Amino acid sequence: MTLDAELNHERDVQTIRQLLENWVVWRDAGDWKRFRTVWHDDGVMMATWFQGVADEFIRVTREGWDKGVSILHFLGGTSVDLAGDRAIAQTKMTISQRALVHDVWVDVVCTGRFYDFLEKRDGRWGMVLRQPIYEKDRMDPVSPSARLELDAATLAQYPEGYRHLAYLQSQIGYQIKKDMPALKGPEVEALYARGARWLAGQPL
Template identity: 55%
Template sequence: MTSELSTGRPTHADDREAHQVRKVVEDWAIFRDAGDWDAFAGVWHTDGWMTATWFQGPYREFIDVSREGFERGIQISHFLGGFTCTIESTRAVAQTKMKIEQRAKVHGVEVDVTCSGRFYDFLEHRDGTWGIVRRQPVYERDRLDLVDPTSTLILDPNVLTSYPSGYRHLAYIQKHLGYDVMSDLPGLRGPAIEQLYSEGTAWLDGASTPGRLIRNTGR
């Protein structure tokens, strides 16, 4: 197969390898949302790093906080769409269309937030297995819906507009739940996404690390 990222560089990837990469991406969503934490750990390499609106850190820590939230009833679901990847020897960068859905109460009103974008994954083939080394979501747009359409909700416009348009409603409810949300994550355009694309190219070229791993020190 031939796949091409925004880097403009075509790569001929073996169908079998691309299928294995896609399985890792799909397993991530199924196992995480089902709370199958042992299986979920298997999609990562030991140095795997996760970035989300509300979390930045090693995948083991991400499992711990995800499990704690799952057991408290926090409802976050992931849905996957189109997929493409570029493979260079034992390295891969995958992009997968996705939606994140979260249900929560904000200001006493139950809401559903849907965020659309892409998972941008740095992967490597080690000891016969593909695994994620870094996951960086790209947040393109989101919306908030009232679970009960007859209810009334007024959001604080200063808080809402303090976050990028790609995930401002998601950030709003997560901040309301007590999470410290980063305000400069990549979206469809801008310096953050251009940097991510550059890091993906460097990863395929053999960089020692999958880009700049940032932890939100406010957490």
């Protein structure tokens, strides 16, 4: 790799890292105008409670924000694989959501990774697809003295990696997608294969 190519590579990686950090800061702060800029026009968001295009994701997220839905994110390390004007980024993250479940205020923390498909178009990097990978989660009462009892049959309906998050979200009215990628299994293997095809230049 020439010096110029190496510098361009590092510049692209840094730009992508900043984009991923901006996604979390602007989304969690309700800075919707700037949040829109991290997406390409055809960008798609996949989540336990929503699957669709970025503009619709922003609309329903804003509606939830206005109703008091509390979902926050925290990022860890990032790994970026570059292939020309395309990239796959994986970022360690936690999703934290607070809500009332069976008349008890609870916090759910879900640990996983954001698996992002990105592309540089007209000189600008943007997100084409964000697919979280859900690895493990837990639910705790906000008050240590509170007593919380979950319905075991309902909890068991959801995959292990995000079953408490899904339980909470179903309690506040969301329809939950039950085949999201986890740490292991056919769903995450299919996602990795899709990422490899993206880097090889194939369409999503």
